Amino acid sequence: KYNPYWVNLFAKESNNIKRILGDELHSIHHIGSTSIPHISAKPIIDIMPIVNNIDNVDKYNLAFDEFDYDVHGEYGIVNRRYFTKFDKETNKKLYHVHIYDRKNDKNIIRHLAFRDYLIEFPEVAKEYEDLKMTLINKYCGDKEKYVNGKNEFVKMTEKLAINWYLQKKITDYNSYQK
Structure with a gap:
C-alpha cells in the first residue's frame, strides 16, 4: 500500500x-x-x-x-x-x-522518465501496480521470476516514457525561449 x-x-x-x-x-x-x-x-x-x-x-x-x-x-x-x-x-x-x-544522460533520463510518466498517467501506474501484485502472488518470494515478469512491461513503458519525457523537455525549452 x-x-x-x-x-x-x-x-x-x-x-x-x-x-x-x-x-x-x-x-x-x-x-x-x-x-x-x-x-x-x-x-x-x-x-x-x-x-x-x-x-x-x-x-x-x-x-x-x-x-x-x-x-x-x-x-x-x-x-x-x-x-x-x-x-x-x-x-x-x-x-x-x-x-x-x-x-550519464541515458540512465538518468530512463529513471526520471519512467517515474514522471507513471505520475502523469495514473492509469499506467495502476496497470503497473496490478502487474506487480499479480507477480507477487504468483511467485511468492522468487525475486528473479518477479523481476523477469515485470521486465516486458517496464521495457515497453520505458520506451514510451523516454519519448514522452524528451518531447516534454523540448516543448518546455521552446516555451522558455519565447
Missing part, C-alpha cells in the same frame, strides 16, 4: 547523502515505486544522486559506511555506484542509492 511518509523518508535520507557528498552532488531524486503516489510498493526508498564526477564517488565509501550503508561499487551497471542501507534492528532493507555521473 502507498505510504505518503515515503516522501519524508526520502527527504531525511537525502540530507544524509548531501552531507556525505557535499559539493560533489549535483542533484538528488526520489525514484522507484515509492516515488509514485497512490501505488503499492515495497517500503524501500530508491534514491538517485547525480554527481559531478562518478570517479570521485569511491572516495566517499568510508563516509557512506559511517552512515550505515553497504558499498557495492558499480554492481553490474557501468558508471554507477550502488549502496544499500538496512534497518539494524529488523535487518530489512530501507534504501537503495543509485549514483550516476551527470553526463
Whole structure:
C-alpha cells in the first residue's frame, strides 16, 4: 500500500547523502515505486544522486559506511555506484542509492522518465501496480521470476516514457525561449 511518509523518508535520507557528498552532488531524486503516489510498493526508498564526477564517488565509501550503508561499487551497471542501507534492528532493507555521473544522460533520463510518466498517467501506474501484485502472488518470494515478469512491461513503458519525457523537455525549452 502507498505510504505518503515515503516522501519524508526520502527527504531525511537525502540530507544524509548531501552531507556525505557535499559539493560533489549535483542533484538528488526520489525514484522507484515509492516515488509514485497512490501505488503499492515495497517500503524501500530508491534514491538517485547525480554527481559531478562518478570517479570521485569511491572516495566517499568510508563516509557512506559511517552512515550505515553497504558499498557495492558499480554492481553490474557501468558508471554507477550502488549502496544499500538496512534497518539494524529488523535487518530489512530501507534504501537503495543509485549514483550516476551527470553526463550519464541515458540512465538518468530512463529513471526520471519512467517515474514522471507513471505520475502523469495514473492509469499506467495502476496497470503497473496490478502487474506487480499479480507477480507477487504468483511467485511468492522468487525475486528473479518477479523481476523477469515485470521486465516486458517496464521495457515497453520505458520506451514510451523516454519519448514522452524528451518531447516534454523540448516543448518546455521552446516555451522558455519565447
